[in-house]
Amino acid sequence: MMQSLQRQMIETELADIVGREYVLTDEADRMIYGVDYFWLPRMLVDRGQIPPLPDMVVLPETVEQVAAIVRLANVYRIPLIPWGGGSGSQGGIMPVYGGVTLDLKRLNRIVNINVQAQTVIAQAGLNGYELECELNRNGLTLPHYPASVHSATLGGYLACRGSGVLSTKYGKAEDMVLSIQLVLPNGDIIRTLPVPNHAAGPGVLQLFIGAEGSYGIITEATMRLESLPQERRFRAFLFGTLSKGLEAGRRMMLERLQPTVIRLYDEPSTIKQVKRILGISVEEGAYMIIGFDGWREMVELQERRALAICQELGANDLGSGPGWEWWNQRYNFYFPPYGLDFPWMFGTMDTVCTFDNIENLYWTKKKTLEATYEAWKLQYIAHFSHWYPWGVMVYDRFIIEEPPQDPQKALALHNEIWNLAVRTSITCGGVLNEHHGVGLKLARLMREQHGSTFQVLEGLKCKLDPHNVLNPGKMGFGPTS
Numbered sequence: 293m294m295q296s297l298q299r300q301m302i303e304t305e306l307a308d309i310v311g312r313e314y315v316l317t318d319e320a321d322r323m324i325y326g327v328d329y330f331w332l333p334r335m336l337v338d339r340g341q342i343p344p345l346p347d348m349v350v351l352p353e354t355v356e357q358v359a360a361i362v363r364l365a366n367v368y369r370i371p372l373i374p375w376g377g378g379s380g381s382q383g384g385i386m387p388v389y390g391g392v393t394l395d396l397k398r399l400n401r402i403v404n405i406n407v408q409a410q411t412v413i414a415q416a417g418l419n420g421y422e423l424e425c426e427l428n429r430n431g432l433t434l435p436h437y438p439a440s441v442h443s444a445t446l447g448g449y450l451a452c453r454g455s456g457v458l459s460t461k462y463g464k465a466e467d468m469v470l471s472i473q474l475v476l477p478n479g480d481i482i483r484t485l486p487v488p489n490h491a492a493g494p495g496v497l498q499l500f501i502g503a504e505g506s507y508g509i510i511t512e513a514t515m516r517l518e519s520l521p522q523e524r525r526f527r528a529f530l531f532g533t534l535s536k537g538l539e540a541g542r543r544m545m546l547e548r549l550q551p552t553v554i555r556l557y558d559e560p561s562t563i564k565q566v567k568r569i570l571g572i573s574v575e576e577g578a579y580m581i582i583g584f585d586g587w588r589e590m591v592e593l594q595e596r597r598a599l600a601i602c603q604e605l606g607a608n609d610l611g612s613g614p615g616w617e618w619w620n621q622r623y624n625f626y627f628p629p630y631g632l633d634f635p636w637m638f639g640t641m642d643t644v645c646t647f648d649n650i651e652n653l654y655w656t657k658k659k660t661l662e663a664t665y666e667a668w669k670l671q672y673i674a675h676f677s678h679w680y681p682w683g684v685m686v687y688d689r690f691i692i693e694e695p696p697q698d699p700q701k702a703l704a705l706h707n708e709i710w711n712l713a714v715r716t717s718i719t720c721g722g723v724l725n726e727h728h729g730v731g732l733k734l735a736r737l738m739r740e741q742h743g744s745t746f747q748v749l750e751g752l753k754c755k756l757d758p759h760n761v762l763n764p765g766k767m768g769f770g771p772t773s
Contacts, residue, residue: 294347294370294390302368306350306392309360314398316349325349325375325393330383330733331639331706338634339699344386346373346393353398355473355481355511361394362509363479365761371772372761374505376417376448379440381640382731384452384504388765389772396447399511405430410517411470416447416510432517435462435552439626447510452729453502457622460545460679461552461585462518464727466501473512474500477757486514499752504729505763507756521585525595526553526615529607530577534558535651536605537578538676538684542647543601544582545679549594553583555618556676558654564673569630570617572610580607581618637695637706641713642726644678644685649721654686657716661690664712668692668705678726685726711737730767738768 294302299317306315316322326343327333333343352358365372371391378385387393396417403413407430414423420434420441427433436449436456448454449465450472462468471484484497500507531537537556544551557566562579566572582598584591599609624630632638645653658672674688690709696702714724714737724734724741739746746768753760753769764772 298368299347302364302370302392303348305364306348306361309357309364310350310352314351314353316351317347319345321349322346322393324378325373325385325395326387328378328383328385329381330386330731331637332383332703332733333386334634335637335702335706336699339697339702341699344388344390346387347390349375349393349395351395351398355399355475358394358396358399358475358509358511359479359481361392362475362477362761365392366478366759369759369772370761371764373763374447374451374509376445376451377419377440377443379443380448380452380729380731382452382725382729382733384729384731384763384766386732386765388732391761391764391772394509396509396511397445402426403512405432407432410519411514412517413512413514414446415512416445416450418446420444420446420449427517428520431520433520434468434515435518436465436468439623441623446513446515450501450510450513451504452731453727454729455678455685455727457555457677458552458583459727460554461550464678466498468515469497469501470514470516471497472500472510472514474508474510476508477759477762481511482508502729504731504766506753506767506769507762509762521587523588523591524552524583524585525591525612526581526583526619527595527599527612528572528610528614528618529580529582529602530562530574530610531556531580531602531605531607532577534578534654536607537580538647538651540580540602540605540607541676541679541684544598545681545684547597547601548681549598550584550586551582551594551598551679552585553581553619554676554679555581558674560671560673561675565625565630566618569624570614570621572614572617574610577608581615583615583619632689632691635693635695637692637702638689639706639710639713640687640689640728641710641717642685642687642728643714643717643722643724644680644683644726645717645720645722646683650676650684650686653717653720653722654688656720657688657713660716661709661713665690665692665709668695670709686722710734715740732766735766735768
């Protein structure tokens with residue numbers, strides 16, 4: 293943390309860059325920037341403690357101001373933590389070494405909508421929902437609809453390689469970006485090449501997507517768009533077993549049917565969540581939603597083949613009504629009164645692997661966690677929601693309804709569960725995370741995940757950011773030097 297005189301001097305310099313009203317130092321203001329959706333800082337607040345806070349918060353309005361702030365951070369070796377919408381779940385915004393939080397939400401302009409190219413250039417601090425509304429008015433969509441769409445920013449989408457509910461057809465955030473403007477850790481402003489696919493050497497663009505502000509601060513992005521679909525359909529099925537549902541999804545993907553959505557709930561989720569939230573009367577089994585969109589003739593053909601696959605595997609066709617009910621309430625799973633919240637301890641341990649490993653990963657993880665933490669009555673639930681031509685992710689969660697009340701004991705148990713869960717995923721062919729990112733929560737496991745490959749990531753960090761001022765302590769990188 294900064295000394296008093298040093299803080300005053302730095303505050304004066306920041307105010308000179310952005311204006312006095314855009315430098316926040318009151319504890320009430322700083323408190324907001326110490327908490328995201330990560331369970332740990334929320335637990336500390338719940339237990340009457342104060343999480344790590346930034347020394348001050350600065351809100352720049354232009355890329356030039358961002359660059360000037362980054363240069364200042366290098367002069368004084370100040371940790372600099374980029375902030376978008378604050379809806380992350382991995383503690384990526386926690387100022388564990390103090391410093392300055394850089395709130396980018398004043399960089400919120402749409403620079404250009406190109407209808408012919410179906411692209412949009414927008415600043416990184418723009419709210420995702422506001423961007424989508426403007427695109428819709430032009431007959432276009434950025435088909436990235438995460439549960440955090442009302443709070444997350446465009447830069448946040450890219451910083452953690454986020455997924456939305458339509459990713460099975462349209463891809464994740466990193467698949468939609470064409471190029472970015474970025475402020476490097478030395479304050480230089482750069483732009484990547486205007487297209488993501490080329491043979492002009494390695495792709496520099498993807499070095500910064502998913503780096504969570506460790507390699508540079510994204511200030512603007514060019515994203516590819518889609519036309520609003522002529523037809524959109526959803527349908528629900530109930531499979532006798534999870535295995536049958538996974539096989540149905542695998543076939544749909546390998547046959548390239550291009551579903552917008554395949555969401556398969558395990559048996560506990562079907563009973564605990566689907567039945568309760570959607571108000572649908574279902575028997576025991578694995579509940580699946582499938583969706584298609586586009587031109588009506590294509591949608592009809594794709595849906596017909598998907599129905600045949602489900603029928604071949606013995607699924608009960610519940611019709612379009614429950615499918616649309618899911619679409620209309622898709623975000624209710626994550627918000628009060630249905631979302632996981634205190635006083636429970638909980639976590640989303642999403643991972644992804646190839647089709648041949650996914651069922652073993654699910655059962656191994658479920659049995660391992662529930663057996664190891666039987667004394668805490670740990671519950672393991674999951675759904676499979678982002679599918680690829682080569683595999684699928686599992687959005688799996690643990691729940692402990694009566695965790696320790698002592699903050700240190702709660703933290704120890706929380707981290708112990710995460711260590712076991714992630715290591716089990718890796719052993720079964722999964723990876724550290726699929727779309728929430730690394731942040732502080734999973735930083736300690738990055739070296740285990742990557743092994744000797746981590747030297748590539750670390751080498752880039754050391755070269756680009758020798759003083760480690762950008763978001764230190766995250767992604768497996770150390771404190772400010």
